[in-house]
Amino acid sequence: MKFEGKVIKYGDNVDTDVIIPARYLNTSDKKELSAHCMEDPDADFTKKVQAGDIMVAGFNFGCGSSREHAPIAIKESGISLVIAKSFARIFYRNSINIGLAILECPEAVDAIEDGHTVEADLDKGVITDKTTGKEFKTEPFPEFIQNIITNGGLVESIKNGSFK
Amino acid sequence: MCRDFCDEKEVTNFYDVGQMGIEHALLPEKGLVVCGDAVIGADSHTCTYGALGAFSTGIGSTDMACGMATGKTWFKVPSAIKFELKGSLNKYVTGKDVILHIIGMIGVDGALYRSMEFTGEGLHNLSVSDRLCMANMAIEAGAKNGIFEVDEKTLEYVKEHSKREPKVYKADDDAEYDETYVIDLSEIKPTVAFPHLPENTHTVDEIDEIKIDQVVIGSCTNGRLEDLEIAAEIMQGKKVAKNVRAIIIPATQKIYLEAMEKGYLKTFIEAGAVVSTPTCGPCLGGHMGILAEGERAVATTNRNFVGRMGHVDSEIYLASPAVAAASAITGKISEAKEVM
Numbered sequence: 001m002k003f004e005g006k007v008i009k010y011g012d013n014v015d016t017d018v019i020i021p022a023r024y025l026n027t028s029d030k031k032e033l034s035a036h037c038m039e040d041p042d043a044d045f046t047k048k049v050q051a052g053d054i055m056v057a058g059f060n061f062g063c064g065s066s067r068e069h070a071p072i073a074i075k076e077s078g079i080s081l082v083i084a085k086s087f088a089r090i091f092y093r094n095s096i097n098i099g100l101a102i103l104e105c106p107e108a109v110d111a112i113e114d115g116h117t118v119e120a121d122l123d124k125g126v127i128t129d130k131t132t133g134k135e136f137k138t139e140p141f142p143e144f145i146q147n148i149i150t151n152g153g154l155v156e157s158i159k160n161g162s163f164k
Numbered sequence: 165m166c167r168d169f170c171d172e173k174e175v176t177n178f179y180d181v182g183q184m185g186i187e188h189a190l191l192p193e194k195g196l197v198v199c200g201d202a203v204i205g206a207d208s209h210t211c212t213y214g215a216l217g218a219f220s221t222g223i224g225s226t227d228m229a230c231g232m233a234t235g236k237t238w239f240k241v242p243s244a245i246k247f248e249l250k251g252s253l254n255k256y257v258t259g260k261d262v263i264l265h266i267i268g269m270i271g272v273d274g275a276l277y278r279s280m281e282f283t284g285e286g287l288h289n290l291s292v293s294d295r296l297c298m299a300n301m302a303i304e305a306g307a308k309n310g311i312f313e314v315d316e317k318t319l320e321y322v323k324e325h326s327k328r329e330p331k332v333y334k335a336d337d338d339a340e341y342d343e344t345y346v347i348d349l350s351e352i353k354p355t356v357a358f359p360h361l362p363e364n365t366h367t368v369d370e371i372d373e374i375k376i377d378q379v380v381i382g383s384c385t386n387g388r389l390e391d392l393e394i395a396a397e398i399m400q401g402k403k404v405a406k407n408v409r410a411i412i413i414p415a416t417q418k419i420y421l422e423a424m425e426k427g428y429l430k431t432f433i434e435a436g437a438v439v440s441t442p443t444c445g446p447c448l449g450g451h452m453g454i455l456a457e458g459e460r461a462v463a464t465t466n467r468n469f470v471g472r473m474g475h476v477d478s479e480i481y482l483a484s485p486a487v488a489a490a491s492a493i494t495g496k497i498s499e500a501k502e503v504m
Contacts, residue, residue, distance in 0.1 A: 013272055013361060017469040022448040040471045060273035060306060064467060065448070066208040068224040089277050089308055090208055094224035144238070154230050
Protein backbone atom coordinates (compact mmCIF):
# COMPACT_ATOMS: atom_id res chain seq x y z
CA MET A 1 0.00 0.00 0.00
CA LYS A 2 1.34 3.42 -1.00
CA PHE A 3 0.23 6.86 0.09
CA GLU A 4 1.15 10.37 -0.98
CA GLY A 5 -0.17 13.57 0.53
CA LYS A 6 0.38 16.91 2.13
CA VAL A 7 1.33 16.91 5.82
CA ILE A 8 -0.72 18.33 8.66
CA LYS A 9 1.45 18.20 11.78
CA TYR A 10 0.65 18.13 15.51
CA GLY A 11 2.61 17.58 18.73
CA ASP A 12 2.79 14.90 21.45
CA ASN A 13 -0.11 13.25 23.31
CA VAL A 14 -2.89 14.05 20.83
CA ASP A 15 -5.72 12.46 22.83
CA THR A 16 -9.02 10.94 21.77
CA ASP A 17 -10.95 13.76 23.47
CA VAL A 18 -9.41 16.33 21.13
CA ILE A 19 -9.57 14.05 18.08
CA ILE A 20 -13.33 13.79 18.59
CA PRO A 21 -14.81 15.43 21.70
CA ALA A 22 -17.28 13.32 23.70
CA ARG A 23 -20.01 15.94 23.15
CA TYR A 24 -20.31 14.63 19.58
CA LEU A 25 -20.43 10.95 20.47
CA ASN A 26 -24.20 10.73 20.35
CA THR A 27 -23.84 9.80 16.71
CA SER A 28 -22.12 6.99 14.83
CA ASP A 29 -22.47 8.86 11.57
CA LYS A 30 -18.99 8.98 10.09
CA LYS A 31 -19.53 12.25 8.21
CA GLU A 32 -20.90 13.95 11.32
CA LEU A 33 -17.94 12.73 13.40
CA SER A 34 -15.39 13.88 10.85
CA ALA A 35 -17.02 17.33 10.74
CA HIS A 36 -15.80 17.85 14.34
CA CYS A 37 -12.44 16.08 14.05
CA MET A 38 -9.62 17.99 15.83
CA GLU A 39 -11.84 21.07 16.20
CA ASP A 40 -10.72 21.98 19.73
CA PRO A 41 -6.96 22.18 19.13
CA ASP A 42 -7.25 23.22 15.46
CA ALA A 43 -10.51 24.87 14.43
CA ASP A 44 -9.31 25.04 10.79
CA PHE A 45 -8.57 21.33 10.46
CA THR A 46 -11.75 20.33 8.65
CA LYS A 47 -11.43 23.30 6.29
CA LYS A 48 -7.81 22.68 5.32
CA VAL A 49 -7.73 18.86 5.18
CA GLN A 50 -7.86 17.36 1.70
CA ALA A 51 -8.42 13.78 0.67
CA GLY A 52 -5.12 11.91 0.89
CA ASP A 53 -3.44 14.26 3.39
CA ILE A 54 -1.08 12.71 5.91
CA MET A 55 -1.25 13.48 9.63
CA VAL A 56 2.10 13.59 11.40
CA ALA A 57 2.37 13.76 15.20
CA GLY A 58 4.60 13.13 18.19
CA PHE A 59 4.58 10.56 20.98
CA ASN A 60 1.54 8.72 22.37
CA PHE A 61 -0.88 9.62 19.56
CA GLY A 62 -4.48 8.64 20.33
CA CYS A 63 -4.07 8.29 24.09
CA GLY A 64 -7.19 8.15 26.21
CA SER A 65 -10.49 6.53 25.38
CA SER A 66 -11.08 3.25 23.55
CA ARG A 67 -13.63 4.96 21.31
CA GLU A 68 -13.31 3.89 17.68
CA HIS A 69 -14.93 7.18 16.78
CA ALA A 70 -11.42 8.68 16.97
CA PRO A 71 -9.71 6.76 14.12
CA ILE A 72 -13.02 6.76 12.22
CA ALA A 73 -13.25 10.58 12.43
CA ILE A 74 -9.67 10.92 11.18
CA LYS A 75 -10.15 8.44 8.34
CA GLU A 76 -13.45 9.97 7.25
CA SER A 77 -11.94 13.47 7.25
CA GLY A 78 -9.79 12.37 4.31
CA ILE A 79 -6.53 11.64 6.13
CA SER A 80 -4.95 8.63 4.38
CA LEU A 81 -2.19 7.85 6.89
CA VAL A 82 -1.05 8.87 10.37
CA ILE A 83 2.68 8.86 11.07
CA ALA A 84 3.59 9.31 14.75
CA LYS A 85 6.56 8.84 17.05
CA SER A 86 4.41 6.35 18.96
CA PHE A 87 0.74 5.39 19.28
CA ALA A 88 -1.37 4.65 22.33
CA ARG A 89 -2.06 0.93 22.12
CA ILE A 90 -5.87 0.92 21.91
CA PHE A 91 -5.79 3.55 19.16
CA TYR A 92 -3.18 1.44 17.36
CA ARG A 93 -5.43 -1.64 17.38
CA ASN A 94 -8.55 0.32 16.53
CA SER A 95 -6.84 1.87 13.52
CA ILE A 96 -5.88 -1.54 12.16
CA ASN A 97 -9.36 -2.90 12.85
CA ILE A 98 -11.20 -0.08 11.09
CA GLY A 99 -8.66 0.27 8.27
CA LEU A 100 -6.86 3.54 9.04
CA ALA A 101 -3.24 3.26 7.94
CA ILE A 102 -0.65 4.16 10.59
CA LEU A 103 3.14 4.14 10.84
CA GLU A 104 5.55 4.66 13.73
CA CYS A 105 8.74 6.55 12.87
CA PRO A 106 10.23 9.09 15.33
CA GLU A 107 13.01 10.15 12.93
CA ALA A 108 10.55 10.98 10.15
CA VAL A 109 8.35 12.96 12.54
CA ASP A 110 11.33 15.07 13.67
CA ALA A 111 12.32 15.87 10.09
CA ILE A 112 8.97 16.32 8.38
CA GLU A 113 7.32 19.71 8.67
CA ASP A 114 3.78 20.94 8.31
CA GLY A 115 2.88 21.42 4.63
CA HIS A 116 5.55 19.06 3.28
CA THR A 117 4.57 16.43 0.72
CA VAL A 118 5.25 12.91 1.91
CA GLU A 119 5.13 9.50 0.27
CA ALA A 120 4.90 6.30 2.29
CA ASP A 121 5.18 2.67 1.26
CA LEU A 122 3.56 0.53 3.97
CA ASP A 123 4.77 -2.81 2.63
CA LYS A 124 8.41 -1.74 2.54
CA GLY A 125 8.20 0.55 5.58
CA VAL A 126 9.71 3.49 3.68
CA ILE A 127 8.69 7.12 4.23
CA THR A 128 9.96 9.79 1.80
CA ASP A 129 9.71 13.53 2.44
CA LYS A 130 9.34 14.68 -1.17
CA THR A 131 9.79 18.33 -0.17
CA THR A 132 13.31 17.68 1.17
CA GLY A 133 14.09 14.38 -0.54
CA LYS A 134 14.93 12.67 2.77
CA GLU A 135 14.06 9.00 3.20
CA PHE A 136 13.24 7.14 6.43
CA LYS A 137 13.03 3.43 7.16
CA THR A 138 10.53 2.03 9.59
CA GLU A 139 9.43 -1.42 10.68
CA PRO A 140 6.64 -2.77 8.48
CA PHE A 141 3.74 -4.42 10.33
CA PRO A 142 4.12 -8.08 11.32
CA GLU A 143 2.59 -10.43 8.77
CA PHE A 144 -0.59 -11.23 10.68
CA ILE A 145 -1.41 -7.54 11.07
CA GLN A 146 -0.71 -6.95 7.36
CA ASN A 147 -3.17 -9.77 6.70
CA ILE A 148 -5.87 -8.06 8.78
CA ILE A 149 -5.30 -4.84 6.83
CA THR A 150 -5.25 -6.47 3.38
CA ASN A 151 -8.41 -8.42 4.25
CA GLY A 152 -10.22 -5.15 4.97
CA GLY A 153 -10.13 -5.14 8.76
CA LEU A 154 -10.76 -7.62 11.57
CA VAL A 155 -14.47 -8.24 10.92
CA GLU A 156 -13.84 -9.19 7.30
CA SER A 157 -10.83 -11.31 8.31
CA ILE A 158 -13.00 -13.33 10.68
CA LYS A 159 -15.81 -13.64 8.16
CA ASN A 160 -13.52 -14.97 5.43
CA GLY A 161 -11.66 -17.25 7.84
CA SER A 162 -8.22 -15.66 7.42
CA PHE A 163 -8.07 -14.70 11.14
CA LYS A 164 -7.74 -17.86 13.21
CA MET B 165 -30.66 -1.43 20.72
CA CYS B 166 -28.70 -2.82 23.72
CA ARG B 167 -31.89 -4.15 25.35
CA ASP B 168 -32.97 -5.87 22.12
CA PHE B 169 -29.53 -7.39 21.65
CA CYS B 170 -29.42 -8.69 25.24
CA ASP B 171 -32.94 -10.13 24.88
CA GLU B 172 -32.11 -11.82 21.62
CA LYS B 173 -28.78 -13.24 22.82
CA GLU B 174 -30.12 -14.02 26.31
CA VAL B 175 -27.37 -12.02 27.97
CA THR B 176 -27.58 -12.71 31.71
CA ASN B 177 -25.42 -9.89 32.98
CA PHE B 178 -27.32 -6.97 31.51
CA TYR B 179 -27.85 -4.22 34.09
CA ASP B 180 -30.59 -1.81 33.11
CA VAL B 181 -31.51 1.44 34.86
CA GLY B 182 -32.20 0.52 38.47
CA GLN B 183 -29.52 -2.16 38.60
CA MET B 184 -26.79 -0.41 36.68
CA GLY B 185 -23.61 1.26 37.81
CA ILE B 186 -20.33 2.49 36.42
CA GLU B 187 -18.89 -0.60 34.74
CA HIS B 188 -15.56 -0.81 36.52
CA ALA B 189 -17.15 -0.46 39.94
CA LEU B 190 -20.04 -2.76 39.10
CA LEU B 191 -18.21 -5.78 37.65
CA PRO B 192 -15.98 -6.49 40.68
CA GLU B 193 -18.96 -5.83 42.97
CA LYS B 194 -21.05 -8.39 41.05
CA GLY B 195 -18.19 -10.87 41.26
CA LEU B 196 -17.85 -11.07 37.48
CA VAL B 197 -14.07 -10.81 37.62
CA VAL B 198 -11.83 -13.01 39.75
CA CYS B 199 -8.07 -13.54 40.07
CA GLY B 200 -6.50 -15.21 37.05
CA ASP B 201 -9.12 -14.10 34.52
CA ALA B 202 -8.13 -12.69 31.12
CA VAL B 203 -10.55 -9.82 30.53
CA ILE B 204 -11.15 -7.55 27.57
CA GLY B 205 -13.60 -4.67 27.68
CA ALA B 206 -14.65 -1.97 25.24
CA ASP B 207 -13.55 0.80 27.55
CA SER B 208 -10.02 1.98 28.17
CA HIS B 209 -10.39 1.73 31.96
CA THR B 210 -11.00 -2.03 31.76
CA CYS B 211 -7.47 -2.23 33.20
CA THR B 212 -9.15 -1.65 36.61
CA TYR B 213 -9.59 -5.40 37.23
CA GLY B 214 -5.84 -5.91 37.37
CA ALA B 215 -6.32 -4.92 41.02
CA LEU B 216 -7.77 -8.41 41.54
CA GLY B 217 -4.85 -10.18 39.91
CA ALA B 218 -6.53 -10.53 36.52
CA PHE B 219 -4.99 -9.67 33.16
CA SER B 220 -7.39 -7.01 32.01
CA THR B 221 -7.20 -4.51 29.20
CA GLY B 222 -9.26 -2.11 27.13
CA ILE B 223 -9.98 -2.52 23.44
CA GLY B 224 -12.22 -0.92 20.82
CA SER B 225 -15.70 -2.02 19.81
CA THR B 226 -14.58 -3.98 16.72
CA ASP B 227 -12.13 -6.01 18.83
CA MET B 228 -14.91 -6.48 21.40
CA ALA B 229 -17.47 -7.69 18.88
CA CYS B 230 -14.95 -10.11 17.38
CA GLY B 231 -13.97 -11.31 20.86
CA MET B 232 -17.63 -11.96 21.70
CA ALA B 233 -18.24 -13.74 18.42
CA THR B 234 -15.17 -15.98 18.46
CA GLY B 235 -14.06 -16.09 22.11
CA LYS B 236 -10.59 -15.13 20.90
CA THR B 237 -8.47 -12.07 20.41
CA TRP B 238 -4.82 -11.27 19.71
CA PHE B 239 -2.21 -9.76 21.99
CA LYS B 240 1.42 -8.91 21.88
CA VAL B 241 2.88 -10.12 25.18
CA PRO B 242 3.97 -6.93 26.93
CA SER B 243 7.24 -6.37 28.75
CA ALA B 244 6.78 -5.22 32.33
CA ILE B 245 7.70 -2.49 34.76
CA LYS B 246 7.82 -3.44 38.42
CA PHE B 247 6.56 -1.16 41.17
CA GLU B 248 7.75 -2.44 44.51
CA LEU B 249 5.66 -0.86 47.23
CA LYS B 250 6.83 -0.53 50.81
CA GLY B 251 5.52 1.13 53.95
CA SER B 252 1.99 2.36 54.37
CA LEU B 253 0.00 5.46 53.48
CA ASN B 254 -0.49 8.36 55.86
CA LYS B 255 -3.99 9.44 56.89
CA TYR B 256 -5.99 11.05 54.06
CA VAL B 257 -3.46 9.83 51.48
CA THR B 258 -4.96 7.25 49.13
CA GLY B 259 -4.29 5.02 46.14
CA LYS B 260 -5.17 7.98 43.92
CA ASP B 261 -2.23 9.96 45.26
CA VAL B 262 0.06 6.98 44.66
CA ILE B 263 -0.99 6.48 41.04
CA LEU B 264 -0.85 10.22 40.29
CA HIS B 265 2.63 10.27 41.82
CA ILE B 266 3.66 7.35 39.60
CA ILE B 267 2.22 8.91 36.42
CA GLY B 268 3.96 12.17 37.30
CA MET B 269 7.19 10.23 37.64
CA ILE B 270 7.07 8.10 34.46
CA GLY B 271 4.82 10.25 32.24
CA VAL B 272 1.63 9.60 30.25
CA ASP B 273 3.52 7.27 27.89
CA GLY B 274 5.93 5.98 30.53
CA ALA B 275 4.43 2.49 30.38
CA LEU B 276 3.36 2.52 26.72
CA TYR B 277 2.50 -1.00 25.45
CA ARG B 278 3.78 -2.41 28.76
CA SER B 279 2.44 -4.05 31.89
CA MET B 280 2.66 -2.29 35.25
CA GLU B 281 3.17 -4.86 38.00
CA PHE B 282 2.52 -3.87 41.60
CA THR B 283 4.16 -5.90 44.31
CA GLY B 284 6.12 -5.58 47.57
CA GLU B 285 5.24 -5.74 51.26
CA GLY B 286 3.56 -2.31 51.12
CA LEU B 287 0.90 -3.76 48.84
CA HIS B 288 -0.70 -5.53 51.80
CA ASN B 289 -1.34 -2.13 53.39
CA LEU B 290 -3.44 -0.96 50.44
CA SER B 291 -7.19 -1.61 50.47
CA VAL B 292 -8.80 -3.33 47.48
CA SER B 293 -10.49 0.00 46.75
CA ASP B 294 -7.09 1.74 46.58
CA ARG B 295 -5.81 -0.99 44.28
CA LEU B 296 -8.82 -0.71 41.97
CA CYS B 297 -8.19 3.04 41.75
CA MET B 298 -4.51 2.54 40.92
CA ALA B 299 -5.02 -0.19 38.33
CA ASN B 300 -7.78 1.94 36.80
CA MET B 301 -5.28 4.66 35.91
CA ALA B 302 -2.59 2.36 34.46
CA ILE B 303 -3.93 3.40 31.04
CA GLU B 304 -3.11 7.00 31.93
CA ALA B 305 0.56 5.97 31.88
CA GLY B 306 -0.05 4.31 28.49
CA ALA B 307 0.07 0.80 29.96
CA LYS B 308 -1.56 -2.24 28.42
CA ASN B 309 -2.53 -3.36 31.91
CA GLY B 310 -1.77 -2.85 35.57
CA ILE B 311 -1.70 -5.95 37.72
CA PHE B 312 -1.46 -6.44 41.49
CA GLU B 313 0.03 -9.45 43.18
CA VAL B 314 -2.76 -11.43 44.85
CA ASP B 315 -2.78 -11.50 48.65
CA GLU B 316 -5.20 -12.34 51.47
CA LYS B 317 -7.16 -9.11 50.93
CA THR B 318 -7.72 -9.94 47.25
CA LEU B 319 -8.87 -13.46 48.02
CA GLU B 320 -11.17 -12.24 50.77
CA TYR B 321 -12.71 -9.67 48.40
CA VAL B 322 -13.20 -12.21 45.62
CA LYS B 323 -14.70 -14.77 48.01
CA GLU B 324 -17.13 -12.18 49.34
CA HIS B 325 -18.30 -11.13 45.88
CA SER B 326 -18.05 -14.18 43.64
CA LYS B 327 -18.86 -17.85 43.64
CA ARG B 328 -16.17 -18.52 41.08
CA GLU B 329 -12.87 -20.08 42.08
CA PRO B 330 -9.93 -17.66 41.86
CA LYS B 331 -6.75 -18.74 40.12
CA VAL B 332 -3.62 -17.17 41.55
CA TYR B 333 -0.66 -16.44 39.29
CA LYS B 334 2.62 -15.15 40.59
CA ALA B 335 5.51 -13.50 38.80
CA ASP B 336 8.36 -15.95 38.12
CA ASP B 337 11.30 -15.65 40.49
CA ASP B 338 13.55 -14.93 37.54
CA ALA B 339 11.10 -12.59 35.75
CA GLU B 340 12.80 -9.80 33.83
CA TYR B 341 11.64 -6.22 34.09
CA ASP B 342 12.37 -3.20 31.89
CA GLU B 343 12.56 -1.11 35.03
CA THR B 344 11.95 -1.44 38.75
CA TYR B 345 10.73 1.41 40.93
CA VAL B 346 10.65 1.23 44.71
CA ILE B 347 7.85 3.35 46.13
CA ASP B 348 7.69 4.17 49.81
CA LEU B 349 3.99 4.71 50.48
CA SER B 350 4.71 6.65 53.67
CA GLU B 351 6.43 9.34 51.59
CA ILE B 352 3.48 9.93 49.23
CA LYS B 353 1.77 13.28 49.79
CA PRO B 354 -1.66 14.44 48.60
CA THR B 355 -1.08 14.91 44.86
CA VAL B 356 -2.94 16.78 42.13
CA ALA B 357 -2.55 16.58 38.34
CA PHE B 358 -2.82 20.00 36.73
CA PRO B 359 -4.38 20.55 33.31
CA HIS B 360 -4.11 19.17 30.69
CA LEU B 361 -2.29 15.89 31.29
CA PRO B 362 -2.36 13.40 34.18
CA GLU B 363 1.47 13.63 34.32
CA ASN B 364 1.43 17.32 35.37
CA THR B 365 1.53 16.44 39.03
CA HIS B 366 2.20 18.63 42.05
CA THR B 367 1.87 17.87 45.73
CA VAL B 368 -0.81 20.03 47.33
CA ASP B 369 1.64 21.47 49.88
CA GLU B 370 3.74 23.09 47.12
CA ILE B 371 1.03 24.87 45.12
CA ASP B 372 -0.21 28.46 45.27
CA GLU B 373 -3.85 29.35 45.76
CA ILE B 374 -5.99 27.89 42.98
CA LYS B 375 -9.65 28.86 43.24
CA ILE B 376 -12.22 26.42 41.92
CA ASP B 377 -15.81 26.44 40.64
CA GLN B 378 -16.68 22.77 40.90
CA VAL B 379 -15.81 19.56 42.68
CA VAL B 380 -16.69 16.12 41.35
CA ILE B 381 -16.36 13.06 43.57
CA GLY B 382 -17.17 9.88 41.69
CA SER B 383 -16.24 7.95 38.49
CA CYS B 384 -14.80 4.48 37.87
CA THR B 385 -11.62 5.74 39.51
CA ASN B 386 -13.06 7.04 42.79
CA GLY B 387 -16.79 6.38 43.14
CA ARG B 388 -16.55 3.49 45.61
CA LEU B 389 -17.86 3.37 49.16
CA GLU B 390 -14.44 3.97 50.67
CA ASP B 391 -14.08 7.11 48.53
CA LEU B 392 -17.43 8.44 49.74
CA GLU B 393 -16.54 7.51 53.31
CA ILE B 394 -13.37 9.60 53.34
CA ALA B 395 -15.17 12.52 51.63
CA ALA B 396 -18.00 12.35 54.16
CA GLU B 397 -15.57 12.27 57.07
CA ILE B 398 -13.95 15.46 55.78
CA MET B 399 -17.21 17.25 54.91
CA GLN B 400 -19.06 16.24 58.08
CA GLY B 401 -20.57 19.32 59.75
CA LYS B 402 -19.05 21.74 57.21
CA LYS B 403 -20.45 23.71 54.29
CA VAL B 404 -19.43 23.73 50.65
CA ALA B 405 -17.74 27.08 49.85
CA LYS B 406 -19.79 29.83 48.22
CA ASN B 407 -19.81 29.66 44.43
CA VAL B 408 -18.62 26.07 44.37
CA ARG B 409 -20.77 23.25 42.99
CA ALA B 410 -19.98 19.98 44.74
CA ILE B 411 -21.26 16.93 42.88
CA ILE B 412 -21.10 13.49 44.48
CA ILE B 413 -21.74 10.42 42.33
CA PRO B 414 -21.83 6.96 43.93
CA ALA B 415 -20.64 4.52 41.26
CA THR B 416 -23.27 1.80 41.70
CA GLN B 417 -26.75 1.36 43.16
CA LYS B 418 -25.29 -0.76 45.97
CA ILE B 419 -22.76 1.94 46.85
CA TYR B 420 -25.54 4.53 46.67
CA LEU B 421 -27.67 2.52 49.10
CA GLU B 422 -24.82 1.79 51.48
CA ALA B 423 -23.76 5.45 51.47
CA MET B 424 -27.34 6.32 52.34
CA GLU B 425 -27.52 3.79 55.16
CA LYS B 426 -24.21 4.93 56.61
CA GLY B 427 -25.34 8.55 56.57
CA TYR B 428 -22.77 9.77 54.02
CA LEU B 429 -25.41 11.12 51.66
CA LYS B 430 -27.00 13.07 54.53
CA THR B 431 -23.61 14.58 55.31
CA PHE B 432 -23.12 15.61 51.67
CA ILE B 433 -26.59 17.08 51.32
CA GLU B 434 -26.35 18.97 54.60
CA ALA B 435 -22.99 20.35 53.45
CA GLY B 436 -24.67 21.73 50.33
CA ALA B 437 -23.43 19.15 47.84
CA VAL B 438 -25.65 17.45 45.27
CA VAL B 439 -25.84 13.67 45.05
CA SER B 440 -26.51 11.96 41.74
CA THR B 441 -27.56 8.45 40.86
CA PRO B 442 -24.71 6.37 39.34
CA THR B 443 -23.35 7.84 36.11
CA CYS B 444 -20.07 8.56 34.35
CA GLY B 445 -21.65 12.02 33.88
CA PRO B 446 -19.17 14.86 33.91
CA CYS B 447 -16.00 12.73 33.68
CA LEU B 448 -16.13 12.72 29.88
CA GLY B 449 -18.23 15.87 29.54
CA GLY B 450 -21.45 13.90 29.33
CA HIS B 451 -23.77 15.68 31.78
CA MET B 452 -24.11 16.67 35.48
CA GLY B 453 -21.42 19.32 35.74
CA ILE B 454 -20.24 20.44 32.33
CA LEU B 455 -17.69 23.20 32.77
CA ALA B 456 -18.20 26.64 31.23
CA GLU B 457 -15.46 28.77 29.70
CA GLY B 458 -12.73 29.57 32.23
CA GLU B 459 -14.15 27.32 34.95
CA ARG B 460 -11.98 25.08 37.10
CA ALA B 461 -12.87 21.74 38.63
CA VAL B 462 -11.19 19.47 41.12
CA ALA B 463 -12.28 15.99 40.07
CA THR B 464 -11.59 12.50 41.33
CA THR B 465 -11.86 11.33 37.71
CA ASN B 466 -8.99 10.10 35.56
CA ARG B 467 -8.39 12.46 32.62
CA ASN B 468 -7.85 16.20 32.45
CA PHE B 469 -7.43 16.60 28.70
CA VAL B 470 -8.41 19.82 26.90
CA GLY B 471 -12.22 20.13 26.82
CA ARG B 472 -12.76 16.74 28.48
CA MET B 473 -15.32 18.05 30.99
CA GLY B 474 -16.83 20.83 28.90
CA HIS B 475 -15.52 24.06 27.41
CA VAL B 476 -12.14 24.02 25.66
CA ASP B 477 -10.99 26.78 28.01
CA SER B 478 -12.02 25.01 31.21
CA GLU B 479 -9.58 23.25 33.52
CA ILE B 480 -9.60 19.93 35.37
CA TYR B 481 -7.39 19.16 38.36
CA LEU B 482 -7.29 15.44 39.14
CA ALA B 483 -7.20 14.55 42.82
CA SER B 484 -8.20 12.07 45.51
CA PRO B 485 -11.61 12.15 47.22
CA ALA B 486 -9.90 13.59 50.31
CA VAL B 487 -8.40 16.51 48.39
CA ALA B 488 -11.63 17.01 46.44
CA ALA B 489 -13.73 17.10 49.63
CA ALA B 490 -11.36 19.51 51.37
CA SER B 491 -11.29 21.71 48.25
CA ALA B 492 -15.10 21.79 48.17
CA ILE B 493 -15.07 23.25 51.68
CA THR B 494 -12.35 25.87 51.13
CA GLY B 495 -13.15 26.76 47.51
CA LYS B 496 -9.52 26.30 46.51
CA ILE B 497 -7.29 23.27 46.04
CA SER B 498 -6.64 22.05 49.57
CA GLU B 499 -5.59 18.97 51.46
CA ALA B 500 -7.69 17.38 54.20
CA LYS B 501 -5.56 18.57 57.09
CA GLU B 502 -6.42 22.18 56.20
CA VAL B 503 -10.06 21.62 57.17
CA MET B 504 -9.78 18.95 59.87
